[in-house]
């Protein structure tokens with residue numbers, strides 16, 4: 001019986017949590033969901049690839065108005081992880097334009113989404129400012 | 132006129148805004164009747180109907196026929212996100228160009244007033260549940276708000292910020308000034324949902340939706356419809372001198388989707404497909420960006436307008452901020468952009484937008500735009516983009532007769 005479950009299947013937990021992608025063997029394009037053929041080269045062979053856990057914030061927005069049930073404000077962004085673009089929230093930072101900057105260095109971190117009736121904890125990921 | 136040219140014979144839009152007493156069929160019918168009158172023909176002559184509606188229940192084209200004339204012609208019900216209207220127009224144009232019909236009718240209608248925030252959502256985990264992986268990403272809980280944002284204002288905010296990261300020169304204030312321009316333009320457009328000029332301070336201090344987009348920097352959800360009648364040059368030759376005089380030539384009609392780009396899996400790439408569509412369109416029309424007398428582009432958010440200056444090659448690559456700062460895109464500038472007020476003030480009834488922006492261009496090319504007329508306008512470009520993505524670009528020229 002596992003005690004933890006990742007928020008999404010492309011998050012691998014353990015001692016060093018990281019994201020994994022389906023990488024096209026032919027061209028190296030990476031996808032976080034399943035593909036029948038590569039969107040870039042139509043290749044059909046994929047392998048698992050570990051995504052770098054540090055990156056640079058390439059785009060962000062501070063969401064102040066969201067769907068019901070989504071806590072605001074929060075920072076949504078795109079992180080360039082050594083050439084692989086990752087969609088994530090920027091967490092452990094004040095969600096203000098003064099504290100979040102384009103080009104800032106960030107690193108992957110995890111947090112608890114809560115525990116279900118069977119005692120299993122769901123674990124999510126975000127990126128936090130890196131020194 | 133060459134026989135295989137495509138012409139807009141008639142075109143019309145309803146006023147955009149809140150039409151609480153009308154449904155999408157009423158709105159679509161109003162636009163169709165006006166477009167037919169403008170064209171000087173009736174439903175009897177129409178050989179194909181391409182009908183765009185995104186948020187309704189489907190079968191819009193057939194409902195419309197029952198409202199304005201059932202002649203048994205083929206109907207193509209079209210949806211293509213915010214490019215739905217442009218896709219309907221392109222469908223009618225393809226049918227005419229293929230020689231299958233003499234006259235094609237395209238229409239787009241939408242009811243969106245009071246729709247609120249578009250995109251995003253997903254239900255929270257219910258009590259007594261067990262974490263269960265679901266969907267393509269095997270997620271045990273909603274991802275919107277936890278792994279980025281699904282909202283449109285947030286998505287397009289990132290599009291603008293990404294441009295800033297790549298080229299520099301952007302700021303909250305710059306984006307707000309783009310919105311200031313469009314709202315200032317709207318004051319001259321009686322068809323716009325909102326005709327209110329805002330000061331820069333008012334825009335920047337309004338409710339923040341998704342930084343750097345405040346409420347006036349977002350497209351206005353509203354109701355509306357637009358319709359167009361198209362025919363070939365061959366057909367136009369057989370029509371009256373007055374019909375020939377007012378017809379507007381479609382010198383380019385292009386629809387693209389987003390080709391694979393590394394980051395498009397995580398943030399929609401609205402740039403590459405727009406640039407591709409623009410390149411093909413300029414080539415088809417045989418014009419350069421500097422030949423354009425006005426442009427209506429898809430300013431669904433202030434952050435989007437900036438990147439499309441670059442994507443449509445109105446400025447050298449990377450210099451959209453400087454281009455805007457030069458005043459070029461104000462109605463008094465060298466390349467007036469969104470003199471209608473754009474989606475931020477004219478409004479964005481999704482399926483109507485792609486035909487309404489063509490209407491705006493035609494209105495100027497026919498010298499019928501009244502107080503907002505761009506004097507001497509000969510060539511204009513209309514652009515829309517729907518997330519997913521689809522991009523429509525049409526270049527229009529006045530007949531010169």
Ligand SMILES: [Zn+2]
Nearest residue numbers: 024027038041
């Ligand atoms: Zn590949």
